[in-house]
Amino acid sequence: MGSRGFKRKGEHELAQLPEDKLIAYLASARTAGDVEASGTAVAILIYGLMDNVQRVALKVPREAVEEVSESVLLSVLRSEFAGSSVGEFRKWTGTIIQRRVADYHRDPKRDVRLVALPTEHLGDEEIWGDEPSVEFEGEAVDAERAVEQAYGDLNDKHQLVIDLYVFADLPAREAAEQAGVSEANVHKIAQRFRDHLDKLLKDDSDTQG
């Protein structure tokens, strides 16, 4: 039974919702003051995001992973996501992770869970971008940028091949069928992506050296 016009969903039904719909449901539950309903949505969302949030472990020292991960999840829950697709939600979550990691590196002694994002209620990346922050610089960020560039330099079809074959770990034949290319091409595209990435990082290293 819902409250104030809010229609509660069952746990099973909630578990089938994509991220953007789940967080929209959470916002509705909160507006209606339905603590129990939002609690179920929060649990499903937090559990569902754990793989994505594990990225934090790649960017901060081991002893700070829990603190920064919790700050990311709190920001995701407290912010108002304005998008309407899983892709936008992923991008928005990625921005929050970057911001929280930057907040940590700006002042590791301060508990990052206490750092309020001035635009915490906004999901617009341009507005996020206006906030002062210290980027987590160094080899790690250079490598992230190189991966983005190597991927971004591919056309849509080749990006799909990388998503399916490299990142989703599908067999080459299945990736080929889904992307509409030959199996041999899947291998070639993946190798070109790896070679391009290696070259970008080598060039970057030569420039700095």
Place this chain on the structure above:
Amino acid sequence: MADAHTLLEQYISAHRGGEEADPAAWLDRLPDGGERAKLAALIDAYLSRAPMREWDPDAFRASGLAPFAERANLALYSEAGSWPAVLPQLREKARIKRSDLVARLASALGAQDKQAKVNGYYHEMETGLLPSDGVDDRVLDALGSILGQSAEALRSAGRAVGAGPQGAPPAAAFARTASDAQTEIEASLPKAAAEQEWDEVDQLFRGG
């Protein structure tokens, strides 16, 4: 020694196979340097694309995430911003027992003889029942000093989120969703501070 691309394949295979796949542990397989940074970036790209974990209530409980999820949910409604989610964690990080923290807080506020009342108010802070606007800077200075954080940061974390629930704050719902441990603490507390005579402790926690 394997290169970053090979280790990425192995990591993805382990992760998708449900094995323990701590990204940091996989990075430790390479020495510091460019190849390690490349592996970190590739794992990052993989995890950013990973689908939501399929809901599994048993695995969720076993993960230890449930208490945090409960506090995070309370923080969505509280008049004390993220205090319910953050204060217990800060206390744990500082390795201070709650009773010790309350004793030190009462002492710092010159209210040693009213420790029970300070305890009641601190409990309300941790459960999001005490509006942060009413808490005096002296309390946050003292608490920040105990927890190793600035009063300003505590104040900032205590700001409520916008677009909250319609109507009255669901205080009753807090009681419904409180964990067993919280309920036990609550039962052991003295009568609600508001029911007692207004004094300097009330002023510090509610009149700030």
